[in-house]
Every structure is written in structure tokens, then in C-alpha cells.
Amino acid sequence: MELNLKDKIAIVSGGNKGLGAASAEALAKEGAKLLLTARNETDLNSVKTELQENYGADVGVLPLDITEDGAGEKIVEAALEKFKRIDVIINAAGAARGGLFWEIDDQTWRDAFELKFMGAVRLIRAAIPQLRTQKSGRIVNIIGMFGREPANRALPASAVNAAFMAINKGLSQELGPDGIFVNAVDPGPTRSERIMRLFEDMAKANNTTPENLENDFRARIPIGRLGEVDEVARIVAFLASEASGNVNGTVLAVDGGMTRGLF
Numbered sequence: 011m012e013l014n015l016k017d018k019i020a021i022v023s024g025g026n027k028g029l030g031a032a033s034a035e036a037l038a039k040e041g042a043k044l045l046l047t048a049r050n051e052t053d054l055n056s057v058k059t060e061l062q063e064n065y066g067a068d069v070g071v072l073p074l075d076i077t078e079d080g081a082g083e084k085i086v087e088a089a090l091e092k093f094k095r096i097d098v099i100i101n102a103a104g105a106a107r108g109g110l111f112w113e114i115d116d117q118t119w120r121d122a123f124e125l126k127f128m129g130a131v132r133l134i135r136a137a138i139p140q141l142r143t144q145k146s147g148r149i150v151n152i153i154g155m156f157g158r159e160p161a162n163r164a165l166p167a168s169a170v171n172a173a174f175m176a177i178n179k180g181l182s183q184e185l186g187p188d189g190i191f192v193n194a195v196d197p198g199p200t201r202s203e204r205i206m207r208l209f210e211d212m213a214k215a216n217n218t219t220p221e222n223l224e225n226d227f228r229a230r231i232p233i234g235r236l237g238e239v240d241e242v243a244r245i246v247a248f249l250a251s252e253a254s255g256n257v258n259g260t261v262l263a264v265d266g267g268m269t270r271g272l273f
């Protein structure tokens with residue numbers, strides 16, 4: 011299938027590891043040009059080098075903490091300075107601690123919302139004037155299945171994801187008339203640094219080991235295994251492309267069938 015992403019300009023938050031880096035790779039393979047952002051500059055530069063060497067990709071990096079005021083504007087300015095337009099935004103920055111609800115303090119809740127939810131709000135909000143001027147754009151939010159089916163030992167992530175789904179849907183309605191598409195993927199447990207940290211938190215709260223917890227998850231995934239980041243990334247690239255046609259306001263599960271609900 012032709013994705014027509016050649017020379018499209020994509021911003022990827024959380025672009026230096028995990029699902030963000032994998033999404034950047036999927037886009038680079040299709041010929042997109044990238045601005046990657048996250049905090050760790052060394053990791054950003056190693057993804058940049060890999061994409062340049064493997065795909066000849068044109069990649070810029072912006073080390074920054076997306077929880078800071080004005081972060082969205084800085085990312086958009088950097089993309090426009092380097093590439094003059096923005097076609098795609100991938101919101102992949104995120105992480106939330108888990109544990110027993112009554113042991114999770116205020117700061118943990120604030121951190122969860124500040125990073126993933128407010129990080130995406132800041133970036134999308136800052137990009138809207140440019141996307142509206144262009145009358146085009148594809149926003150892809152990496153959310154997560156706990157938003158649809160809350161995990162009682164990972165409630166900060168579950169609540170953030172549910173809130174994120176609300177803006178995913180609302181913005182698709184608000185921005186559709188301007189030719190801007192807003193979609194999301196809902197990964198199930200997918201092998202990355204973050205999920206291993208979350209497994210450690212959840213294992214502690216469940217009085218078990220991360221290995222046992224992973225096995226419990228496997229048993230609940232119909233295909234019997236965790237997802238891999240490139241499996242999510244391929245769907246992200248599809249939603250970032252015109253090949254996804256009139257798909258707008260959707261949240262696509264990429265979870266081996268783990269989500270049981272119909273909606």
C-alpha cells in the first residue's frame with residue numbers, strides 16, 4: 011500500500027525511545043522528514059543517526075521537557091524553522107507510575123497528567139494555527155487500552171488515557187472541517203522501557219514478580235504474547251498517511267485482541 015509520506019514533515023514527541031522512536035522509524039522508512047523531541051539528547055541523537063544511516067532521513071532533534079510551559083510553541087517553532095510546514099504530529103511522550111490507589115500520592119497523579127495529557131494538549135494547541143493555515147494535517151495520539159478498560163493497579167495511566175480519548179474525539183470534530191485528522195492507537199502491553207517499569211510497580215502492588223505479572227498479561231492476550239513497538243508503529247504510520255482516507259476521531263486497538271469491550 012502506498013502511504014504517500016515521502017517528504018511529509020512529522021513531529022514525534024517521545025521520539026527517542028519506545029513507541030515514539032519506532033513510529034519515527036516507520037515514518038522515515040516511508041521517506042518522511044522528522045523533528046524528534048524528548049528530554050534525553052544522547053538518545054535523540056542516536057535515533058537521528060540510525061534514521062540517517064538506515065533511511066537517509068532528514069532529521070532534526072529538540073531536547074526539551076514537554077511538561078514545561080511554552081514547550082508546545084518551542085517544538086512547533088523548531089519544526090517550522092527547519093522544514094517550513096508540519097504535516098504530521100505523533101504524540102508519544104508519556105509514562106505514568108502505577109500501584110495501589112491509596113498509596114499513590116498527589117504528585118504522581120499530577121506528573122501523569124502533566125506529561126502525557128498536558129504534553130499532547132500543549133503540542134497540538136501550538137500547532138493548530140499552522141495546520142489550519144495549511145488546511146491539512148494528521149495528528150496521531152498514542153494512548154493505550156487502559157483508557158477503555160481501566161487497570162485497577164494502574165489508575166493514573168488509565169485516567170490519563172480516558173481523558174486523552176476525550177480530546178482525541180472532540181478535536182477530530184473541531185478540526186475536521188479544516189482538513190485536520192485526529193486519530194489514536196490504543197496499544198496493549200507492548201515491550202518497551204516504560205511497560206517494564208509499570209510491570210515492576212504493578213507487581214509490587216500485587217505481591218508478585220514482574221515476570222509473573224507479564225505471564226498473567228500474556229494469558230489474557232488472545233494471541234499469547236506482548237506487542238512489539240514496530241507493530242504499533244506501522245499502524246501509527248498508516249493513520250499519519252492519506253492511505254487512512256476518511257478515518258477520523260477513531261481509536262484503533264493494537265493489542266492482540268486483549269480489549270474485550272465492544273466500544
Ligand SMILES: NC(=O)c1ccc[n+]([C@@H]2O[C@H](COP(=O)([O-])OP(=O)(O)OC[C@H]3O[C@@H](n4cnc5c(N)ncnc54)[C@H](OP(=O)(O)O)[C@@H]3O)[C@@H](O)[C@H]2O)c1
Nearest residue numbers: 024028029048049050075076103104154199200202204205
Ligand atoms: N509500551 C506499552 O505497552 C504501552 C501501552 C499503551 C500505551 N503506551 C503509551 O505509549 C506512550 C509511549 O510509551 P513507551 O512504552 O514507548 O514508553 P518509553 O519507552 O518510556 O518512552 C516514553 C517517551 O516519553 C519521553 N518523555 C518522558 N518524559 C518526558 C518529558 N518530561 N518531556 C518530554 N518527553 C518525555 C521519553 O524520553 P525522555 O525520557 O528522554 O524524555 C520517551 O521518549 C506512552 O504514553 C504510553 O503510556 C505504551
